[in-house]
Amino acid sequence: MSDTSESSDRRPLADRLRPTCFDGVVGQDHLLAEDRPLRRMVDAGRVSPLVFWGPPGTGKTTLARLLAGVGDLHFEQLSAIFSGVADLKKVFAAARERRRVSKRGTLLFVDEIHRFNRAQQDSFLPVVEDGTVVLIGATTENPSFELNGALLSRLRVLVLHRLDGRALDKLLARAERHVGHALPLTESARERLVSMADGDGRYLINLAETVLDLADASQPLDESALLRLTQQRAPEHDKDREAHYNLISALHKSLRASDVDAALYWTARMLAGGEDARYILRRLIRFASEDIGLADPQALVQVLSAAQAFERLGSPEGELALVQAVVYLGTAPKSNALYEAEQAARGAAAKHGSLPPPARILNAPTRMMKDLGYGDGYVYDHDTEAGFAGQNCFPDEMARERFYRPVERGFERDVIRRLAYWERLRGKVD
Numbered sequence: 160m161s162d163t164s165e166s167s168d169r170r171p172l173a174d175r176l177r178p179t180c181f182d183g184v185v186g187q188d189h190l191l192a193e194d195r196p197l198r199r200m201v202d203a204g205r206v207s208p209l210v211f212w213g214p215p216g217t218g219k220t221t222l223a224r225l226l227a228g229v230g231d232l233h234f235e236q237l238s239a240i241f242s243g244v245a246d247l248k249k250v251f252a253a254a255r256e257r258r259r260v261s262k263r264g265t266l267l268f269v270d271e272i273h274r275f276n277r278a279q280q281d282s283f284l285p286v287v288e289d290g291t292v293v294l295i296g297a298t299t300e301n302p303s304f305e306l307n308g309a310l311l312s313r314l315r316v317l318v319l320h321r322l323d324g325r326a327l328d329k330l331l332a333r334a335e336r337h338v339g340h341a342l343p344l345t346e347s348a349r350e351r352l353v354s355m356a357d358g359d360g361r362y363l364i365n366l367a368e369t370v371l372d373l374a375d376a377s378q379p380l381d382e383s384a385l386l387r388l389t390q391q392r393a394p395e396h397d398k399d400r401e402a403h404y405n406l407i408s409a410l411h412k413s414l415r416a417s418d419v420d421a422a423l424y425w426t427a428r429m430l431a432g433g434e435d436a437r438y439i440l441r442r443l444i445r446f447a448s449e450d451i452g453l454a455d456p457q458a459l460v461q462v463l464s465a466a467q468a469f470e471r472l473g474s475p476e477g478e479l480a481l482v483q484a485v486v487y488l489g490t491a492p493k494s495n496a497l498y499e500a501e502q503a504a505r506g507a508a509a510k511h512g513s514l515p516p517p518a519r520i521l522n523a524p525t526r527m528m529k530d531l532g533y534g535d536g537y538v539y540d541h542d543t544e545a546g547f548a549g550q551n552c553f554p555d556e557m558a559r560e561r562f563y564r565p566v567e568r569g570f571e572r573d574v575i576r577r578l579a580y581w582e583r584l585r586g587k588v589d
Contacts, residue, residue, distance in 0.1 A: 172371075173364040176333055177221055184218050184225075186326030186360070187319055196317060197222070206230040206266065208287050210296040210306070213319025216359030219297040222319075223268040232266040232293060233257055239274035247282055254291050265292045272296035273305035280310045287313050321358030328353065330360050334367045342367060343374045348385045355389070406434075407442055410485075415450050419489035426485050436474060436481050440466045443484050451488065452497035454569035461487045492569030500563035507560055514554035549585040 178184050181191055181201060190197040200206060206226045211219040220236075227234035235250055254265035269275075286292050287310075294314065298305060302316050322330070331353065335341050344352060352370070356363035369389055374380055380388065406429050413421035429439060440462065447458040465484035469477035523533035538548035553559050565571035565578070 171365070172334060172337070172368040173361045176330070176337060176364060178218075178225070181222075181225055184221060185329045186322040187218060187222075189320065190317055196315075201226075201229050204229060206232065206293050206295075208294045208314045210272065210298060210302050210311075210314045210316045211319055212298050212300075212302055212316055214321045214358055215299060216356075216361035216363070217319040217322060218360065219319060220268065220270065223266065223295040223297070226295065227266040227268075230264065230266065230293065232264045234266050234268065235292075236268045236270070239269055239271045239279075242269075244279055244282055247279065251286050251291055254286070258291065264290070266295060267292040268295045268297070270297045271299075273298040273300045273302070277307050280307050283310055284313070322356075322360050322363075323358070324353060327356055327358075327360065327363050330363055331367060334364055338371060340376070342370050343376050343379045344370065344385065345379050345381045348380050348382045351382045351385060352389075402432075403434075406432075407439070410439070411442065411446060411450075414446055414485070414488050415493065417489055417493065419486055422485050422489045423482065426482065430478060436469055436478055437466075440469060440481060440484070443481075443488060446488055449498045450493055450495055451491050451569075452494050452571070453565065453574055454492040454494035454496075454571045456570055458488055458491050492571075494566045494568055494571050496563060496565045496571060503560075503562040507557075507562070511554070511557050514556050517552065517555050519550070520552055545584055547581055547584050549581075549587070 181198075184191060187197075189195060191201075192198060206229055209226075211222060213219060223236075224234060226232075233254075235254070237246060237250065250265075250267060254267070257263055257265055272280075283292075283294055287294050296302075296306075296314065302311055302314075306314075331342070331349070342349065342352075352366055353363065355366060366389055370380065370385070373388055406425055410422055410425040410429070413419075413425055426439065430436065443462045444459070444466065447462045451458040462484045465480040468480035471477070472480070518532045519534065519536040521528070521533040523529040523531075528534075538550055540546055540548045551559065563578075565574045567575065
């Protein structure tokens with residue numbers, strides 16, 4: 160492109176590169192490949208109400224614009240951040256008039272639709288129902304959390320994926336063709352530029368535009384120079400609820416799978432994204448009991464020590480203690496026997512109600528309680544030869560149940576032998 164034509168269009172480069180056909184959209188083949196959901200809609204020439212759910216810079220606005228062309232619909236765009244019910248009423252009234260006069264429908268694209276409150280979301284129901292507008296919403300957050308059920312039932316949710324390295328490379332090559340020359344970057348700097356985008360195509364093009372505007376075309380930038388020229392943003396993280404729970408879930412599942420390296424990766428991702436180390440430590444404390452328990456009693460001790468160390472040192476020094484806890488938990492033998500025992504005992508308590516303890520194991524501090532039989536027949540375990548009297552401590556009206564079933568891993572192997580020994584003695588008593 161010549162300098163004259165380039166200077167005549169001062170729109171941001173990302174807007175100039177916006178695809179004008181579906182084949183120009185990258186990274187969403189699961190929607191646009193042959194016989195995929197969006198491709199079927201395009202081929203049929205009929206657009207239905209949708210929600211595009213995905214990270215920033217994955218093509219939500221572009222797809223909405225292209226869909227308007229498919230249905231020969233007037234394209235109207237609103238941002239839920241800056242709009243209210245009054246703005247929506249104006250759009251709805253204009254859409255009704257447009258349909259009455261020109262018989263042309265309206266595609267209403269609402270960016271950040273999750274920002275609308277429940278009443279604002281409810282205002283869409285009649286106009287979506289009667290076809291006044293074809294609503295296309297865009298959100299970076301889980302629609303099942305953020306959209307009310309009535310509206311969600313009228314929309315089809317299509318998930319957009321973050322752009323992978325191949326898709327980002329295509330975008331970068333498209334930008335270079337548009338400006339007529341390659342970016343002044345070394346090969347390693349170019350790779351860093353792509354990684355800095357973190358799956359966001361728009362952000363990548365904005366970075367490229369910064370390089371084109373500020374770098375010396377005759378002197379390629381290396382990685383250090385690139386980072387000085389641009390500011391690397393923090394990775395996508397849990398300021399939105401969905402990513403928050405996804406990453407902590409990934410850490411928990413990695414630890415459960417004894418995949419230490421993956422657990423370290425997800426820990427680093429959360430810390431780099433600004434997650435509070437105390438939150439991670441709280442989840443590790445829970446993990447130590449839920450997924451390890453008595454298979455390694457030191458697991459809980461290690462995590463509590465790490466939490467105490469972090470409180471003393473703070474961040475970033477204390478984060479190494481957190482990492483130590485992650486590695487310990489990941490390499491420890493695993494058992495969910497404690498968790499299963501808790502659930503089984505809770506179920507039994509709910510099933511049997513408020514059965515009283517057997518009188519023989521109750522204290523009798525008053526004469527009346529002694530007369531009622533409290534403590535009668537109780538055997539003090541330490542007075543027996545084995546230190547085990549074998550008396551039944553369940554309610555008299557309830558059969559014995561077994562809740563805790565240790566596994567043949569770690570310290571619980573020793574626990575199994577103890578329980579079996581006591582069970583044999585109990586059988587002799589019975």
